[in-house]
Amino acid sequence: MLNYLALLPTLPLVGFLILTAFGKSLSKRSVVAIGVGSMALAAMLTIGIAIHFLSAPPPGHVFEQHLWTWFQVGDLAPGFSLYLDALSLAMILVITLVGFLIHLYSAEFMRDDDAYARFFAYMNLFVSLMLILVLADNLLLLYLGWEGVGMCSFLLIGFWYKKPENSKAAQKAFIVTRVGDTAMAIGLFLLITQLGTLDIQELGVRASEKWPVGSGMAVAAAALLLGGAVGKSAQLPLQTWLPDAMAGPSPVSALIHAATMVTAGVYLIARTHALFALAPVVLTAVMLIGLLTQLTAGISAVHQRDIKRILAYSTISQLGYMFFALGVSSNGAAINHLMTHACFKATWFLAAGAVIIAVNHEHDIFKMGGLGKKLPVLFWTMFFAGCGPFFSKDGILAEVWFSDTGGPFLWLLGLFGVFVTSIYLFRLLFTVFLGPLKNDVHWKPGLAITIPLVILATGSVVGAIVEYPRLLGYHPYATGTEAAHASPYLHAAIGKIAVGVALAGIYVAYRLFVRHKHYEAGEVVVPHITLRMRRLFAAGWYFDRAYHAAFVVPFQATSRFLRSELIDRGYDAVVALVQTGHRQIRRSQTGRLRWYAAGIAVGAVFCLGAVLL
Amino acid sequence: MNPIPMEQSLMVAAMLFSLGLIGLLVRRNVIFMLISIEIMLNAAGLAFVVAGSHWQAADGQVMFLFIITMAAAEVAIGLALVLRLQSDLPTLDVDAMDQLKGGDDA
Numbered sequence: 001m002l003n004y005l006a007l008l009p010t011l012p013l014v015g016f017l018i019l020t021a022f023g024k025s026l027s028k029r030s031v032v033a034i035g036v037g038s039m040a041l042a043a044m045l046t047i048g049i050a051i052h053f054l055s056a057p058p059p060g061h062v063f064e065q066h067l068w069t070w071f072q073v074g075d076l077a078p079g080f081s082l083y084l085d086a087l088s089l090a091m092i093l094v095i096t097l098v099g100f101l102i103h104l105y106s107a108e109f110m111r112d113d114d115a116y117a118r119f120f121a122y123m124n125l126f127v128s129l130m131l132i133l134v135l136a137d138n139l140l141l142l143y144l145g146w147e148g149v150g151m152c153s154f155l156l157i158g159f160w161y162k163k164p165e166n167s168k169a170a171q172k173a174f175i176v177t178r179v180g181d182t183a184m185a186i187g188l189f190l191l192i193t194q195l196g197t198l199d200i201q202e203l204g205v206r207a208s209e210k211w212p213v214g215s216g217m218a219v220a221a222a223a224l225l226l227g228g229a230v231g232k233s234a235q236l237p238l239q240t241w242l243p244d245a246m247a248g249p250s251p252v253s254a255l256i257h258a259a260t261m262v263t264a265g266v267y268l269i270a271r272t273h274a275l276f277a278l279a280p281v282v283l284t285a286v287m288l289i290g291l292l293t294q295l296t297a298g299i300s301a302v303h304q305r306d307i308k309r310i311l312a313y314s315t316i317s318q319l320g321y322m323f324f325a326l327g328v329s330s331n332g333a334a335i336n337h338l339m340t341h342a343c344f345k346a347t348w349f350l351a352a353g354a355v356i357i358a359v360n361h362e363h364d365i366f367k368m369g370g371l372g373k374k375l376p377v378l379f380w381t382m383f384f385a386g387c388g389p390f391f392s393k394d395g396i397l398a399e400v401w402f403s404d405t406g407g408p409f410l411w412l413l414g415l416f417g418v419f420v421t422s423i424y425l426f427r428l429l430f431t432v433f434l435g436p437l438k439n440d441v442h443w444k445p446g447l448a449i450t451i452p453l454v455i456l457a458t459g460s461v462v463g464a465i466v467e468y469p470r471l472l473g474y475h476p477y478a479t480g481t482e483a484a485h486a487s488p489y490l491h492a493a494i495g496k497i498a499v500g501v502a503l504a505g506i507y508v509a510y511r512l513f514v515r516h517k518h519y520e521a522g523e524v525v526v527p528h529i530t531l532r533m534r535r536l537f538a539a540g541w542y543f544d545r546a547y548h549a550a551f552v553v554p555f556q557a558t559s560r561f562l563r564s565e566l567i568d569r570g571y572d573a574v575v576a577l578v579q580t581g582h583r584q585i586r587r588s589q590t591g592r593l594r595w596y597a598a599g600i601a602v603g604a605v606f607c608l609g610a611v612l613l
Numbered sequence: 614m615n616p617i618p619m620e621q622s623l624m625v626a627a628m629l630f631s632l633g634l635i636g637l638l639v640r641r642n643v644i645f646m647l648i649s650i651e652i653m654l655n656a657a658g659l660a661f662v663v664a665g666s667h668w669q670a671a672d673g674q675v676m677f678l679f680i681i682t683m684a685a686a687e688v689a690i691g692l693a694l695v696l697r698l699q700s701d702l703p704t705l706d707v708d709a710m711d712q713l714k715g716g717d718d719a
Contacts, residue, residue, distance in 0.1 A: 591714025593646075593707050597637050 001052035002063045004045060005082050008092065009131040011042045015124040023117025035120025036103045039127065043100040046092050053089055054472065061085060061473060064137060078198055083137030086474035090335055091134035091267055093472075094342045097459075098259045099127045101452035105350050106251040108448035109357070113249075119159065123255065126152035130260050134267055139188055139198040142268070146184070146232070149261045150177055156256060157248040169247035176241040180231015187224025194221070204274030211278055218278035225272055226282055226289075233265030233319045236293040240543045242316055246308040250353025253308060258315050258345035263338050266322040270331040277329070284405055287327020291413055294320030296541055298420035302427065303537040306363045307352050310428050313540070315345055317421065318389065324414060325396040328403035332469050333395040340392040340463035347385035347456040351378045354449055355432060359439040365428055370437035377450050379433045381457040386425050388460030393418055394498035395467070401494050411494070418498050422505025423512075430513045622663040629656035643698070643707045647691045654684045 015038030019031065026034070053063070063084040070078045084092075103123060110119050126149055133145025151174075158170030192198060194217055195206045211218040229235070234242035245257050256262070269276060269286065276283050294317045301313035318341045325334035358375055359368050372379040397414050400406035445453075536542060565572075588599075629652055636649030658680045665673015695705070702709055 589714055591711030593710065594638055594641070601634055601638070 001048045002058065002084065003065070005049060005063065005065050005084055005135070006067055008042055008045055008049070008096070009128045009135065011038045011045070012124040012128040012131070014038060016121050016128060019117050019121035019124065023121055026117060028111065028116050031117045031120055032107045035117075035124055036100070036107050038124055039096065039100040039103040042127070042131075043096040046096040049084070050089060050093060050472070053084065057473075070141070075196055076192060076198070078138045078140040080141060081137040082135040083200070084135065086469070086472045087267070087270060087331075087335065088134045090339060090469055090472050090474055091263075092131060093468075094263075094339055095127060095130050095134065095260050098342050098346050098456065099130075099255060101456055102251050102255045102259070102346060102350065105254075105449050105452040106249075108446050109251055109350075109353060110249065115159070119156075119249070122152055122155050122159070123251075126156070126256060126261070130264075133264055136200075138200060139191065139203070139272075142200075142271075143184070143188060146228070146264060146268075147181065149256070149264065150174065150181065150232070153177075153245070153256050153261055156252040157245045159248055159252065163247075166247040169241075169244040173241040173245045176238055177231040180228045180238055182227075183224045183231070184228025187221055187228065190217075190221050190224060200271060203272070207275055207278055213278050214280060215278070218275065219281055222272075222276045222279035222282040223285070225268060225275065226286060229265030229268045229323075230289065231265070232268075233262050233323070234316050235265070235289050235320060235323055236296065237543070239293060239297065239316050240540065240547060243309050243312040243540060246306070246312050250308070250349055250356065253311070254346045254349035254353070257312065258349050259342035262315060262319055263322070263342070266319065266326065266334055266338055269323075269326045270335060273326075273329070273331060276326075280405070283327050283329065285327075286323050287405060287410070290320045290323025290325070290327055291410060291417075292320070293317065294324060294417045295413065295420070298417050298424065300537050300540050301424040302420060303534055304424075305366055305538075307355065307365050307368075307428065307432070308349075308363060310365070310424060311345065311348055311352060314348075314421070314424060317417065318345065321393060321396055321414075321417070325399060328400050328406045330396065330399035330403065332467075332474060333392075333399045335469045335474060336395055336463075336467045337389065337392040339468040340388045340460055343456045343459035343463055344385045344388045347381055347453055347460060350449070350453055350456070351382045354378055354445050354453075358441050358443045358445075362439070365431045368432045368439055369435040370433070371439065371441065372433035373437070374441040375433075375445070377445060377453065379429070381453040382429055382433075385457040385460040386429065388464040390418065390422070390499055390502040391464035392467075393421075393502075394496060397498045398492075398494045415498060415501050418501050419505045419508075422502040423509045426506045426509035427513050430509060434514050616666075619663055619667045623660060626656045626660040626663065629653075629659065641706050641708055643695050643705050646707060647688065647695070650691075651684060651688070654680055654687075 015034050018034050019026075023031065064081060065084075066079050066081040068080050070080050103120070106119065106123065110116060113119060129145045129148030129152060131145075133142055133149060136142035136145060154170045154174040157173050158167045160166050161170075188198065191203060195203055195210065197203060197206065207218065207221075231238045242257060242262070246253055248257075276286070297313045297316035297320060301310050301317060304310045304313060318337070322334040322337050322341075325331070325337065355368070355371065355375065355378060356363060358371070358378075362368060393414075397411055397418070400414055401408060401411040539545070633649045633651075633653030633656060636652065637646055640646055640649060658677045661673040661676040661680070663673070665671065665676075698710060699705060
């Protein structure tokens with residue numbers, strides 16, 4: 001079964017090729033058969049591979065499949081090779097299973113769209129490249145997938161490209177992530193020149209041989225890779241593209257901007273952990289970035305009105321949690337949160353998409369209300385899915401408490417984040433589904449929407465009970481937690497405090513948005529916060545404005561200045577000189593024979609004079 | 614018979630040449646311009662002959678024969694051109710033939 005691993009990225013790729021080549025002439029039914037069918041096959045294949053991998057583990061719990069050598073330049077010969085271990089197994093399960101359910105949902109969700117085939121073509125291409133990203137055994141192949149999914153993200157955010165703001169959002173996402181990708185590319189060049197290989201396993205070995213812990217090279221390499229991860233996973237300071245990326249269709253937000261692509265940064269750090277372990281400074285930076293991101297984005301999420309922007313800020317915040325865990329070297333907790341969050345956030349995005357359709361394309365949650373009775377399936381799947389991540393978060397918080405770089409203070413800040421999370425999630429849920437009915441609903445989600453929601457919500461709840469990565473044999477936890485395992489009781493207790501805080505947050509949200517009817521006023525979100533602060537939070541801490549002032553405005557001013565062609569002025573002067581000279585000399589060309597004869601005579605006199613005198 | 618001094622002969626040649634040149638520059642009739650060219654050619658020929666007699670060499674007279682041949686050929690071509698031009702532009706005024714002048718749009 002494992003030998004069919006190469007088939008996994010191939011299946012959606014074939015779907016993409018067929019849909020691109022014949023998409024226009026196919027009926028919607030056959031588009032679904034190809035687009036969703038290829039994903040169904042890929043999902044089944046993944047389950048088969050997972051069962052094989054767990055029941056009859058390959059030697060060293062690693063399966064490698066070398067397909068061909070990509071190219072060879074000197075000593076560098078990156079292969080087109082796949083590498084399957086517990087980490088990539090976890091990722092391919094998320095990508096294909098969640099991906100398949102989202103494709104199934106899209107079959108109904110996008111039914112009325114004219115560009116049905118184009119949508120599924122992009123989605124299939126995305127899944128294929130995402131699988132290449134997580135299965136790559138060297139960083140160059142990973143980079144192929146990395147840039148490929150970035151491109152698909154661009155194409156799908158701007159899917160409804162006829163609206164200029166959608167195209168702008170797509171460009172913004174592409175350009176902002178490009179900042180991080182450039183850092184990552186430089187990191188790859190550094191690794192090639194310093195270590196002479198891009199094979200991930202080999203890199204870890206060579207780096208620890210060549211670079212002592214904390215050496216400048218190791219810090220530079222890790223920091224550059226972190227740059228790429230920060231861009232892709234929308235962390236501070238490159239998080240600004242994700243809220244705007246919500247311009248894409250809801251299934252796109254669910255698949256790319258919640259479950260899979262944005263977690264690529266988390267995957268990258270977990271995958272190249274050997275490098276990061278050599279640079280403790282960078283690991284601390286990862287932790288602080290994660291902590292700051294989850295706090296700032298969480299507070300912003302509480303102040304959004306657009307249902308999808310709330311979820312976008314929530315995603316940024318949850319990704320911050322994963323970075324938080326990675327920063328204390330607790331990759332297991334990070335991947336656990338990644339998997340649970342993928343189910344949870346996919347459910348919420350898909351349900352939000354359905355809600356938006358049901359209320360006739362209204363995005364403002366304060367113009368919705370009482371939908372719980374009309375759309376019970378959406379309410380309950382969202383409710384149950386929303387409970388899952390609190391349990392995966394308590395794992396992270398316990399790890400932070402016990403880690404060497406963490407500690408009770410950071411734990412407390414993380415705990416505050418949990419509190420904020422439960423407030424903004426249940427603010428959304430209560431405002432939209434409870435209270436008096438405000439909207440006409442003439443639409444019921446069909447089976448293709450209900451089934452994925454129920455399965456994903458179940459996945460989120462089950463993820464709260466069992467830790468998926470442990471199930472798959474992936475459990476690298478922080479070294480400091482040896483102390484924790486010495487006192488598992490304390491470890492569990494510290495984690496469970498998070499659950500208690502989350503419940504407190506839900507209660508607060510209930511008091512604020514149901515009992516006190518603050519949702520009626522719309523603007524009042526949390527009392528005792530001034531209007532100016534609310535604006536600051538709602539605008540995402542003015543990052544957009546700051547970047548506009550710091551980069552866009554100077555760039556535009558420079559272009560405007562250069563458009564006056566300062567350098568060209570010099571060349572223009574040469575041209576003018578030649579043209580004037582030409583105009584003057586041309587006047588001597590009278591066409592008159594006698595004028596020319598006189599010219600010859602005068603010239604001859606001059607020449608004779610010069611010779612004789 | 615006293616030989617004519619070379620200076621005087623050359624002076625005559627120079628005067629003839631100047632007359633031819635002035636005729637070329639001031640006359641607008643193309644026939645007269647051809648005649649002026651002939652005068653200039655003969656002035657040059659006279660200078661060769663004078664030089665040949667001064668140095669007692671035949672070269673000057675040989676050169677004059679060449680000049681006469683060339684002048685005959687030039688007149689043949691020149692008159693042919695005049696006939697063509699006269700049929701195209703019904704005038705002998707050379708200033709009317711200024712189509713090769715540099716225009717402002719050129």
